Amino acid sequence: MKNILVIALRTTLVTLVLTGLIYPLVVTGAAQALFPAQAQGSLVKDEKGAVVGSELIGQAFVNPGYFQPRPSAAGEGYNATASGGSNLGPTSAKLKERAEADLARLLEENGQDNGPVPAELVTASGSGLDPHLSPRAAYWQVSRVSRARGLARDRVEAVVRDNIEGRELGFLGEAKVNVLALNLALDRQFGRPAAR
Amino acid sequence: MTWNGWLQILVYFGLVLALTKPLGVYLHRVFESGERPLPRLFGPADRLLHRLCGVDPNQEQDWKQYLLSLLVFSLMGTVVSFLILVFQDRLPLNPQGQEGVSWHLAFNTAVSFLTNTNWQSYAGETTMSYLSQMVALAWHNFVSAGAGIGVALALARGLTRRPAPDDPGAKGLGNFWSDLIRSLVYLLLPACTVLALIFVSQGVIQNFAPYLDVATLEGALQPMAMGPVASQEVIKMLGTNGGGFFNANSAHPFENPTAFINLLQMLCIFAIPAALTYAYGRMARDQREGWIIFWSMAVLFLAGTTTAYWAESHANPALSGLAIEQSVGNMEGKEVRFGIAGSALFATVTTDASCGAVNSMHDSFTPLGGLVPLVNIELGEIIFGGVGAGLYGMLVFVLLSVFIAGLMVGRTPEYLGKKIEAREMQMSMIYILIFPLVILIFTAWSSVTEAGVSALANSGPHGFSEILYAYSSAAGNNGSAFAGLSTNTPWWNVTLGLTMVLGRFAMIAPVLAMAGSMRGKRTVPPGPGTFPTNCLLFLGLLVGVILIVGALTFFPVLSLGPVLEAFLAPHNRLF
Numbered sequence: 105m106k107n108i109l110v111i112a113l114r115t116t117l118v119t120l121v122l123t124g125l126i127y128p129l130v131v132t133g134a135a136q137a138l139f140p141a142q143a144q145g146s147l148v149k150d151e152k153g154a155v156v157g158s159e160l161i162g163q164a165f166v167n168p169g170y171f172q173p174r175p176s177a178a179g180e181g182y183n184a185t186a187s188g189g190s191n192l193g194p195t196s197a198k199l200k201e202r203a204e205a206d207l208a209r210l211l212e213e214n215g216q217d218n219g220p221v222p223a224e225l226v227t228a229s230g231s232g233l234d235p236h237l238s239p240r241a242a243y244w245q246v247s248r249v250s251r252a253r254g255l256a257r258d259r260v261e262a263v264v265r266d267n268i269e270g271r272e273l274g275f276l277g278e279a280k281v282n283v284l285a286l287n288l289a290l291d292r293q294f295g296r297p298a299a300r
Numbered sequence: 301m302t303w304n305g306w307l308q309i310l311v312y313f314g315l316v317l318a319l320t321k322p323l324g325v326y327l328h329r330v331f332e333s334g335e336r337p338l339p340r341l342f343g344p345a346d347r348l349l350h351r352l353c354g355v356d357p358n359q360e361q362d363w364k365q366y367l368l369s370l371l372v373f374s375l376m377g378t379v380v381s382f383l384i385l386v387f388q389d390r391l392p393l394n395p396q397g398q399e400g401v402s403w404h405l406a407f408n409t410a411v412s413f414l415t416n417t418n419w420q421s422y423a424g425e426t427t428m429s430y431l432s433q434m435v436a437l438a439w440h441n442f443v444s445a446g447a448g449i450g451v452a453l454a455l456a457r458g459l460t461r462r463p464a465p466d467d468p469g470a471k472g473l474g475n476f477w478s479d480l481i482r483s484l485v486y487l488l489l490p491a492c493t494v495l496a497l498i499f500v501s502q503g504v505i506q507n508f509a510p511y512l513d514v515a516t517l518e519g520a521l522q523p524m525a526m527g528p529v530a531s532q533e534v535i536k537m538l539g540t541n542g543g544g545f546f547n548a549n550s551a552h553p554f555e556n557p558t559a560f561i562n563l564l565q566m567l568c569i570f571a572i573p574a575a576l577t578y579a580y581g582r583m584a585r586d587q588r589e590g591w592i593i594f595w596s597m598a599v600l601f602l603a604g605t606t607t608a609y610w611a612e613s614h615a616n617p618a619l620s621g622l623a624i625e626q627s628v629g630n631m632e633g634k635e636v637r638f639g640i641a642g643s644a645l646f647a648t649v650t651t652d653a654s655c656g657a658v659n660s661m662h663d664s665f666t667p668l669g670g671l672v673p674l675v676n677i678e679l680g681e682i683i684f685g686g687v688g689a690g691l692y693g694m695l696v697f698v699l700l701s702v703f704i705a706g707l708m709v710g711r712t713p714e715y716l717g718k719k720i721e722a723r724e725m726q727m728s729m730i731y732i733l734i735f736p737l738v739i740l741i742f743t744a745w746s747s748v749t750e751a752g753v754s755a756l757a758n759s760g761p762h763g764f765s766e767i768l769y770a771y772s773s774a775a776g777n778n779g780s781a782f783a784g785l786s787t788n789t790p791w792w793n794v795t796l797g798l799t800m801v802l803g804r805f806a807m808i809a810p811v812l813a814m815a816g817s818m819r820g821k822r823t824v825p826p827g828p829g830t831f832p833t834n835c836l837l838f839l840g841l842l843v844g845v846i847l848i849v850g851a852l853t854f855f856p857v858l859s860l861g862p863v864l865e866a867f868l869a870p871h872n873r874l875f
Contacts, residue, residue, distance in 0.1 A: 108365070108368060108369055108372055109372060110354060111353060111354050111355060111369070111477055112369070112372045112373045112376050113376065114352065114353045114354050115353040115355070115373060115477055115480070115481075116373065116376045116377060116380060118349060118352045118353050119439065119442065119443050119480075119484065120380065120435060120439050122349075122484070122489070123438065123439050123441075123442040123443070123484065123488075123489065123535075124434050124435035124436075124438060124439035125434065125435065127489060127492070127493070127531060128434045128438070128528050128531040128532070130493065131492075131493060131496045131497070131500075131506060131528070131530060131531040132506050132507065132508065132528055132531070134493075134497055135496070135497060135500040135506040135507075135530060136506070136507070138497060138500070138501070139497075139500045139501050142500050142501060142502070142503050142504070142505070143500050143505055143506045143507050143530075144505065144507055144509070145505050145507075145512070145524065145526065145554065146503050146557075147514075150517070154515070155512075155514055155515070156514070156515065156516060156517045157514050157516055157517065157522065158514070158524065158553075159503075160503050160553035160554060160557050161522075161524060161553055161554070162553075163514075163516045163517070163518075163520075163522050164516070164518075164520060164522075165517070165518060166518065167518060170517070170518070174636075178548075182522060183522070183523060184522060184523060184524040184525055185425050185426065185511055185523045185524065185525045186423070186425070186426065186547070187423075187425065187525075187546045187547045187548035187551075187552050188423070188547045188548050188783075189548065189551070189632075189633040189660075189661035189663070189664060189783070190632065190633065190661075190664065191633070191661055191663040191664060191757050191758075191782070191783050191784030192632065192663070192664060192757070192758065192784070193663055193664060193670075193758040193762035193765075193782075193784070193865075194616050194617075194618060194630070194632075194664070194665070194666050194667060194670075194762070194865070194869055195618060195667075195758075195760060195761070195762055195865055195868060195869050195873060195874050195875055196618075196758050196762065196874065196875065197874040197875060199616075199618060199619075199632065199664075200618045200619065200874060203619050203622065203624070204622065207622055207623060207624065211623070219625070220623045220624055220625040221623060221624050221625060222624075222625050222628075223615075223619075223624055223625060223626045223628050223629075223631045224628070224631050224636060226619070226624055227631040227632040227633075227634075228632060228633065229551070229633070229634065229635050229636070230548060230551030230633045230634055230635055230643075230658070230659065230660045230661045230664075231548035231551040231552045231553060231635060232548065233548070233552065233553055234553075234635050234636055234637075235553060236635070236636035236637050237636060238628070238636055240625075271304070271559070272558060272559045272560050273560065275304055275307050275308060275311070276308060276559035276560055276562075276563060276642075277558070277559025277560075277562070277637050277638055277639055277642055278559075278636060278637065278638070278639035278642075280636050280637055284517065287517055288517065291517070
């Protein structure tokens with residue numbers, strides 16, 4: 105028994121230092137040396153060099169001249185220190201109320217003639233930080249964005265098309281559009297939208 | 301459902317299948333051969349760690365010593381983690397100034413990581429310092445996985461080792477400390493280091509920076525959590541632990557940024573549990589014994605995946621009267637980059653194995669889609685299962701099935717030439733009965749106390765499912781949740797903590813006792829009355845026994861939750 109206590113104490117110390125300290129520090133050192141940009145959060149800069157977000161983390165957009173992301177349950181929305189989903193179940197009355205409110209807002213902002221709203225635009229993601237939309241959900245917003253920016257519809261559509269990322273390796277995941285990248289591409293091509 | 305979705309599922313399973321033999325051979329060489337692999341690379345570290353810990357690898361332990369070593373080590377680990385969590389505000393690597401954790405949350409969390417459950421009553425980014433994440437939590441991710449492998453090896457040794465003629469009643473089941481050290485040196489640490497760098501290359505973060513305040517493109521302020529994520533992320537999957545660095549777990553883009561990493565994470569979950577079935581076949585000197593176990597698990601896995609994918613591909617009826625295009629399926633709580641197939645597959649994998657990481661919110665699944673993870677856990681976490689825990693759990697069901705087959709033909713049952721007698725069956729029954737007993741008692745208790753129901757996020761049958769899922773997940777050492785439930789209260793932290801302890805150690809104790817009683821038994825050559833355990837007939841029997849035990853135990857309680865909800869949802873009954 106005494107023997108077991110001594111071994112347990114030594115093993116506790118040795119494994120703690122090895123797996124709890126040495127291992128993460130070695131990984132951090134190697135990661136910072138090999139992939140510094142990714143290790144720091146894949147931050148995106150605008151043309152002036154100012155950080156405007158992370159390419160992996162969704163952010164809120166309210167200006168009608170920008171494409172808007174999905175509803176978010178992270179804090180007040182897209183708070184990247186409060187990740188999480190709504191956790192509302194399929195028979196939740198709150199879920200339906202929230203979807204109805206989002207639906208009414210979307211139809212008011214986008215007009216009635218775009219067809220039914222793609223599901224992603226009225227459902228919250230699991231992380232609350234989903235940076236992507238399906239291509240369909242991006243196309244659905246084209247008429248509003250082009251109207252707000254005073255552009256022809258097909259010019260905005262072309263930017264969306266250029267920003268569609270296919271499935272990884274041809275079959276993994278789903279086709280998607282990164283909302284921040286899309287909005288940055290719009291700004292690069294057409295300038296910033298008018299403040300509303 | 302799409303062809304592409306099925307392709308992803310098949311490719312995933314094909315990769316698991318392809319990994320099983322090479323990794324299984326490797327594990328067998330590490331733990332059961334005199335010639336360990338890559339001696340120049342790992343030999344020095346192996347010897348150094350044995351020396352530092354004061355362990356003689358050749359000293360065999362009987363089942364009581366093995367169990368005692370595991371318990372003493374676990375108890376020490378809990379105390380250390382508990383203290384780090386409570387006093388994290390006075391320790392380094394806390395750039396956000398996170399406060400010390402309350403006693404009940406520290407108890408729950410320390411126990412949770414110790415038992416390989418990784419239930420989280422807290423949100424990582426608002427609660428834990430970097431030191432707590434790395435040392436108090438990820439340290440246990442390594443050693444609890446190693447301990448699980450050890451217990452599986454001990455049972456396998458008890459079943460497959462034959463006593464030498466000059467040593468009747470032999471007792472040695474291996475050495476707990478040595479099994480633990482070797483799982484770290486030869487397997488977990490090298491694999492995690494390489495995989496962590498692959499994770500970082502795809503966007504998983506790894507830094508010690510304070511949180512950022514980013515000015516977004518529209519000029520709003522977006523606070524952004526940072527941290528040493530990749531190193532913890534890998535062992536979280538490979539050790540089937542599942543405790544996320546962030547609240548959103550593997551749904552968070554900094555934990556799981558791409559569909560490729562998603563695939564890799566799922567492979568990490570099944571890799572070791574699947575390979576252990578092959579290593580077991582080697583130990584049993586009959587590879588078919590291992591493959592029958594593998595395919596019994598695979599049948600249950602494929603059935604679960606199909607059901608979950610089918611269910612989640614359906615629109616939520618509550619939203620179907622509105623002007624919403626829902627042909628894609630139920631997207632609430634899911635990420636666009638993974639889609640329905642990548643989410644349903646992940647949910648099945650993470651609950652088959654007792655991992656519990658999530659890349660989508662199970663609470664928001666359709667009633668039948670959410671039933672799949674719950675049933676996976678309630679079958680006992682034996683569909684590949686936790687690292688080690690899956691194999692020893694499955695072997696208990698194997699012994700039970702052999703016993704039932706023996707009863708049917710009226711002969712003393714034997715397995716691998718060893719007779720199965722009263723003591724083994726007593727231990728099996730303790731193992732099998734503790735699990736539902738803990739779950740059902742605490743679920744019933746929480747459902748009728750204010751302290752229990754005040755934590756609910758959803759009402760109606762779905763609220764009941766949240767409670768049932770919580771205790772099932774804790775007892776099964778899974779750790780995933782119907783996460784609307786707010787469990788950071790004394791009642792929930794303490795009851796879930798006790799459930800996790802019982803679900804781990806009260807089940808490991810009979811397993812090791814069984815290993816001890818089987819170890820010294822003499823083997824007899826198979827006779828005409830021996831029921832072969834390496835054929836398809838046995839696979840059918842084994843799967844049947846698992847399903848019948850699971851269904852008899854849990855069908856009544858499931859009918860109050862997800863089953864009832866499935867009948868109400870199409871009629872637009874909301875709560």
